[in-house]
Amino acid sequence: MTVKYEPVIGLEVHVELSTATKVWCNCKNEFGAAPNTNCCPVCMALPGALPVLNARALEYTVKTGLALNCEIPHYAKFDRKNYFYPDNPSNYQISQLDLPLCVGGHVEITLADGTTKQIRIQRIQLETDAGKLLHAGDDVAEADSSLVDFNRAGVPLIEIVSEPDLRSAEEALAYLNKVRSIIKYCGVSDVKMEEGSMRCDVNISLRPVGTERYGTRAELKNVNSFSAAARGIEYEIKRQTAILEDGGEVEQETRSWRDAKGISVTLRSKEEAMDYRYFPEPDLPPVVLTAEEIDRVRASLPELPDSIMHRMMNEYGLSAYDASVIVAEKEFAEWFDRAVLLAGKANAKAVANWQTNELNRVMNARGLGPDQIPLSPEQVAGMLKLIEAGTISGKIAKTVFEKMIETGKDAATIVKEEGLTQVADEGELLKIALEIVAANPKVVEDWKSGKAGAAQWFVGQMMKATRGRANPQLATKLVTEALEQHAGQG
Amino acid sequence: MAAASTYKLSATRLNRLFLAGELSAVEITESVLQRIKTVEPKVTAFLTITAERALERAKKLDSRRRAGDTELGALAGVPVAIKDNLCTDGVPTTCASQILKGYVPPYDATVVERLHGSGALIVGKTNMDEFAMGSSGENSSFGVTRNPWDPNRVPGGSSSGSAAAVAAEEVPISLGSDTGGSVRQPAALCGVVGLKPTYGYVSRYGLVAFASSLDQIGPFARDVEDCARLFSVIAGPDRRDSTNAGRTPPAIKFGGEPSLKGVKLGVPREYFAAGIDSEVKARLDEAIRQLQALGASVAECSLPHTEHALAAYYIIAPAEASANLARFDGVKYGHRTSGASGLLEMYGKSRAEGFGPEVKRRIMIGTYALSSGYYDAYYKKAQQVRTLVMRDFEAAFAQFDALVTPTSPIPAWGLGEKTEDPLTMYLADVCTIPINLAGVPALSVPCGFAGGLPVGMQLIGKHFDDHKLLQYAWAYEKVTNHAAARPALEGGL
C-alpha cells in the first residue's frame, strides 16, 4: 500500500511599511531615488549614531496586527540579530526575537470551491530592511566588485509569520492574497511585489496523511512573487515526495528558489545554519503600550474586506463570488461603493455584474492594475440610469460601456452622439414588425405550426432592423401582435 | 591681562575673567596651546590638536563679547579636551584604533554640540585605550599616555589622555567616557575629579559605542566646581538617544560653610576586601574620618553581590561590543585591507589588521557568550547577576544617601607591568564596574597620596543624585588641600 503525503506549509511574509521616513532615522522612505541620497549617520551605521523608533512605524505594525486579529502585548522589545553582509551597514539587524509587537492572529481564506479556512498567525515583528547590492558579476562571491545603495537600509519592515496551517499551493496563494489585501486596506504599505515591498519565505514539509507529527522542513528563500510561491511549493512537494517515496529522508535546510529554471537549490544545510546571536537591543528601551494607545489604533482601522464582503452580500444581495472579487482590491471596493452611491441601491447588483464581468475582462486584457481602473463610477452610474429610464437597452449598454472606456465620455453624451436611444414608439415598431412578418411567409408558417423559436427569430430581426435600439419587451409584444394581425388577414 | 600662568586657572575662573573682559578667549587659548606644546612631549595626552579651529572659535567669541552678547555660555572662553571616541564634524575621530585611522565624522556628537553652544573651545582629541577597552591607556594603537605624576607609570584608562591632560594642566577640563570606570579610575590615578553620571543623563549620540547599556560620557576637572560646571553643560534631554532620560539636572550651587550634616554615608565592606593597597586603605580611612568631621553619619554596609559583578561585566560589555564593533568591516569607512580576493577575506583581514589584541579578545569573548548553546549559561546569567547588583544598591540606598569606597584598590602601576596579564588588569576596575551595571552615578575625588601617587575616593549615589554627590565632594574638597596638589612637570622629566 502506498503512503499518501500531505504538505504542511507556513509562510513568513515581509512587508515594507509606507511610512514617510525610515524606522530609526528621519531619512525619506521612497522608492526609486538616486543611490545613496536618502541616507544619514544612523541608517549608514556611522560610529556613534543611535536609532530612534519611528512612532508611525510602530502604529502601522500594531494596525496590521489588529487587522489580522492579533493580540497586542503591552510590553514588547527589540533584539539584535547579528550577521555580516555588506547590505547591512551595522552588520546586525534590529529585529524582535521573543517579545514581538503582535502575537496570535488569524485570517480566513476562501478557496475556489467556495470553502473557507482559518489560517493562524503566530506573530508580527517590526524590523529593519537592508540596503541593495549591485554586483559586477553573478553574486557577491563571484563579483570583481560590488556597490551598495543604502537608500532602502532602515526602511521599516514587518514580518508576518503564519502557523503551519496551509496544505497546498492554492491555500498559500489565497493566504498571500488575503494578507496583501488586508494590508492594503489598512494603508500601511503599497504591497508592491515588483518594488520589493512584499516578499515571502516558505517553510514546507511533508507528512503521511492522517498523522500529526511534522516532517523535516525545508525553507525556501528568494521567492519574489505570489505565482513564484505557488510554483516553488508545487516543486518542493514533488521533490520531497520523490525523496520519501524512494525511502530517503528530507534534509533540514535552507533552499533558494530559482524561478526562471523552476527549481530550488541548497543554500545552507542544517550544519551551516546561521547563529544570529540574538540579544536585547541596548540602544532601544522596551515598547510599552497602554490599552488606550492600542484602542486608539483600533479606532483608526478602516472597514476590512471580510466585513465589506458580508455587507455587500447582505445589503445588496451580491453573490459570494462577486463580493469576493470586488473586495479583493481596496480600489475595486471603493469603486463599487461610489458607483452604488451614485446609481442607487437598486442598481447594486447591476454594478457588481458590470464590474466583475465587463470591466474585469477589459482590465485583464489590458493588464491594468487595481489603481488603473479605466472607467469612473460616475460613468457606470450614468449608464445604469439610462437603462433604468429605458433610454437604452441592455444590449446597447454594452456598446456604450466600451465607448465610455475608449473615450472617457459619459454615457449620455455617447448615446446622443451615436444616436443609440432606444426606440419605444409603438406605432413605428409595429410598422417594422408588420413589414418583417410580410417579408418572411415561411417563418410565419413555422410559427403557425407551433415551431419553437419562430417568434424569437422575429424579435431578433426587429433588433437587427433597429440596430439593437428596439425596446426588447415592446419588440416581443409587437411581433406577436403583427403575427396575429397577419394571420387574421391571411 | 594674560599672565604666563593663565592655563593654570580653573574653568569657572577663566569663564568669569572672559565674561568680565579681563581675558580674551584668544589669550586663554594661546596660553593653553603653549602649555600643551611644552608638556605634551612628556605626557602625550593628545591624538589630535585642533589649534586653528579653537583659535577661530575664540576670535568669534571675542567679537561676540565685544558686541555686547550676554548669552555666551557657562564655558565661554574655556578650553576643553575631549576623548577621541566622541564624534567631531570635520576632525578625525579614531578611538585610538588603526581601523579608524584617518576617519573623519560628518557630524558632531550631542555633547560636542553642547560644548560649542556653551562657548567652550575644543583644543584637541585625547588618547585612550582602543575603543575604550582597557584600564591603563596602554591599549592605544597610537602610543601610551604617561601619568603626569610619574612618567614611568600609567595614567589609568580608558580615558587616559583626558585624565592626564587635566592633571598636567594642559586643559582645565575634559570629557571622557566611562563604561566600567574609564573616567573615575584614571581620575583617581591622575589625582583629578571625575564623574560617571547616572546612565541616561548625558546623551550618547555621537559617542562611539563600546557597551551601549553601560557607556556614559563624563567630565574631568581639577576641582569639583569645574566638574559640576562641565556636567551641567553636557547633561540633559536629547531625542537622538532613546536611552536618554530626558531630564535636566538641577542647578548646582556651591558656597557657604562646607557641611555634611544629616548626610548618611555607607561604607560597603566588599570594597575594602583583600587586594586593596594598605596605603590606599589608610587614605580612605582618613577621608572617612574627615567626612564624619563634616557632620556625616557613617556606617558599614554590604553589597553582597559585588564579587560577581566583575564576571558579569566581562560578559555583558564584550557581548554588546561584539555587535557594536561589527560595523567596522572595511566596507564603508575606516581601514580596508589591500588585496583581499573575496568578501570574507576582506572582512577577516581588515578586522585582523585594524583591531588591537584587547579589542579582538573582547569581541571573541562577546561572540562566544552570545552563541547558541552558551547564551543561557553566560549572557542570561550575567544579566541576572546585573539585576542582583542593582538590588544591592537599591537596598543600600534605602538606608544611605551615598556610599564611600576607594575608586581603585591600587595607585598607578608601572608602564608594561600588567600588559601581559589581562586578568590582573581587569581587577583594577573591581570598585568601579558595579556602578555601571547598576546605572547609578559615582565620582572620584582626590583624597591624598600613596607613595607619592594620587589616591581617589569614590562617592556613589542614587539615580539622578549626581548633583548631591558633587555637593558632598565639594564639602570634602573644601576641608582638604588635595585639589591644590599638582605634579611637577616643569622639572626634570
Ligand SMILES: [Zn+2]
Ligand atoms: Zn537615515
